[in-house]
């Protein structure tokens with residue numbers, strides 16, 4: 001089963017690459033031409049063949065390779081829901097780019113060059129495997145390939161027009177280089193988490209799409225975490241949005257979280273939320289003649305929710321607000337699951353979304369579709385989340401929910417090979433490509449002005 005999925009994926013890519021790509025008319029593609037760099041399979045497809053035999057600490061992800069990385073359907077009767085593994089967005093992104101209408105076979109006539117390097121899959125051997133103590137070398141093999149094969153492609157713009165995607169957070173790729181850690185004597189130093197890909201001067205000119213950027217991003221821009229919803233027609237999208245609109249919101253606030261018992265026992269906002277929610281869990285208030293439950297928690301410890309959207313999508317559909325406190329890192333996939341469910345996000349710091357997803361969630365509109373409660377007020381000043389949320393007038397809640405629903409088409413990744421009608425709407429992928437092209441254009445302008 002697993003190897004069948006892998007073989008199918010690989011066969012597909014091989015066949016697809018033989019097809020002649022037909023670009024739309026020249027004028028439509030002006031300024032938007034993308035060349036997909038041909039890379040040896042060790043940078044992409046070969047990494048997939050290892051899906052079952054990655055390292056002891058890393059689970060078998062073969063089943064999730066199905067449908068070009070969207071994973072298997074949650075249920076055969078279900079049209080748009082998949083058991084999507086976040087890290088396989090690299091594979092899916094590559095697949096979507098193959099149907100991009102302005103592909104350019106000639107790198108020297110393109111506006112941007114995509115590197116189909118499955119960087120987070122490649123990072124597993126550094127993060128969890130035998131290459132742990134050389135994690136500062138992650139990516140150098142790719143760089144030397146780019147320098148020694150058709151070096152003009154990189155050289156034309158010193159890499160300023162190149163981009164790739166990393167389906168992990170930037171924290172996983174920003175370990176300081178050993179020189180900076182003071183390892184000049186070659187002595188054993190304590191390794192921090194992550195590879196050094198984003199710290200390598202070799203890649204400073206690259207544009208990198210990640211699931212979360214650093215607090216002071218340089219090469220990278222965050223794009224939405226993939227959810228489990230991947231419709232293929234406007235009909236499927238619209239019927240979901242209709243269901244979201246009609247859903248009765250019988251819970252005030254919802255939180256899907258892991259155990260989150262911080263090993264140090266330090267106060268943190270997740271713990272405050274869990275305590276607050278636990279205390280009010282069985283209480284309800286009468287709201288407009290209906291009983292409303294105050295809080296619901298779904299325990300997602302040990303990754304049990306990761307490939308099982310039903311566990312949290314149902315309660316999200318019934319909740320007015322979805323709490324999105326920072327987890328191990330500031331941003332969460334759950335932010336996007338909640339938006340899909342029409343559940344208004346409640347953030348506790350700007351680093352969770354506002355400073356991250358500027359292309360997809362416009363920073364100027366946050367107050368229209370989300371609530372921000374500073375985490376310090378909750379943890380140290382005893383502010384109750386439930387009090388803040390109950391204080392928001394019903395009409396305001398409805399307006400915010402409308403705004404959240406408008407975001408649904410923009411944060412979801414539609415299925416590859418979708419209907420033409422759906423292709424005409426911009427999804428998370430389309431917006432990411434637009435943003436990338438604009439960013440590269442600005443970069444090249446700056447570089448030529450400086451030079």
Ligand SMILES: *[C@@H]1O[C@H](CO)[C@@H](O)[C@H](O)[C@H]1NC(C)=O
Nearest residue numbers: 042046047049050053054125
């Ligand atoms: C796949 O796994 C094997 C054994 O763990 C390893 O030797 C090989 O280098 C891996 N291939 C890739 C492309 O990572």
Ligand SMILES: *[C@@H]1O[C@H](CO)[C@@H](O)[C@H](O)[C@H]1NC(C)=O
Nearest residue numbers: 130131132133134135186188
């Ligand atoms: C990495 O660690 C292993 C043992 O854990 C050791 O055998 C190997 O030589 C180390 N590699 C480097 C480059 O230090």
Ligand SMILES: *[C@@H]1O[C@H](CO)[C@@H](O)[C@H](O)[C@H]1NC(C)=O
Nearest residue numbers: 158159201202203204205447
């Ligand atoms: C990055 O761009 C600068 C000029 O903007 C150039 O001097 C440098 O060599 C480039 N780096 C690489 C690795 O190509």
Ligand SMILES: *[C@@H]1O[C@H](CO)[C@@H](O)[C@H](O)[C@H]1NC(C)=O
Nearest residue numbers: 276277278279280281282283
């Ligand atoms: C809420 O109800 C459940 C069972 O219905 C019970 O186990 C739990 O202790 C109650 N929680 C509180 C805070 O009363």
